[in-house]
Amino acid sequence: MKKAAEYSTRKQLVTMLKKQGSLSVNEMAKQLGITEMAVRRHLNTLERDALLESVLVRQAMGRPVRMYSLTGLADELFPKNYHVLTLDLLKELEEAVDEDPVGNLFERRKDRLLRKYKARMEGKNLKQRVVEMTEIQNEQGYMAAWEIHEDGGFVIREFNCPISQVAQQYGQACRCELDLIRTLLEAEVKRKECLVNGGNKCMYLVSNKI
Incomplete structure (x- = not known):
């Protein structure tokens, strides 16, 4: 059950990034209703599989924020008829x-x-x-x-x-x-x-x- 739940959350993350482009850990955590630590764990797996990339984006105020987006390889995860x-x-x-x-x-x-x-x-x-x-x-x-x-x-x-x-x-x-x-x-x-x-x-x- 735990593996199924993790897969489901990961799938939601990938779908979210597909639809919205790039997001921060905080934005993903809020939308999924889970902790930032849980989000980072899934992001690490996706990065390991080369499905995710990230860049630091400077803000007008405060520290830079790391934004995550899907790589071209992740496109194969979605239906292709x-x-x-x-x-x-x-x-x-x-x-x-x-x-x-x-x-x-x-x-x-x-x-x-x-x-x-x-x-x-x-x-x-x-x-x-x-x-x-x-x-x-x-x-x-x-x-x-x-x-x-x-x-x-x-x-x-x-x-x-x-x-x-x-x-x-x-x-x-x-x-x-x-x-x-x-x-x-x-x-x-x-x-x-x-x-x-x-x-x-x-x-x-x-x-x-x-």
Whole structure:
């Protein structure tokens, strides 16, 4: 209960600073109805996590007052419905023209990523390309891991899908993702499980092309 209460107070502090800009310890204590010592304890935790910064502000009379405000990092604590905007824009684009603009967008994205990562695959054997592909996906937030499969090929597992919100409505996203992996690995790649389709992960079986 104590931890829950502390989290709740900290959340109130962060929300207050988000709405009001910068505040002093005294101002925060009055608004929350707690002691300044309690406020400072929460501020120390937020500063430790790089979510808070402070400056000394001179007053017309009396001693300077330390004012606290949120850092840019704290912005990630607040809701961000980026996928909603993305889906809205894709829907508008889809309805604006007769062709397949969404599919073309994903194809262009795939081509751009191919150009970006192709050099990282040059001169590598299949195992090395699988390792590099896993690293590339991790850089993009896929939480990927690889291992040798019992048939002598390889398995790549991805436990997070950064594009899942979009891919649920636009299958082109998953198809282009698979094409990207196949092209970069220069191998036969089969998707055996997919997060978007209800799986616990995305899983790819990789083998040399025949």
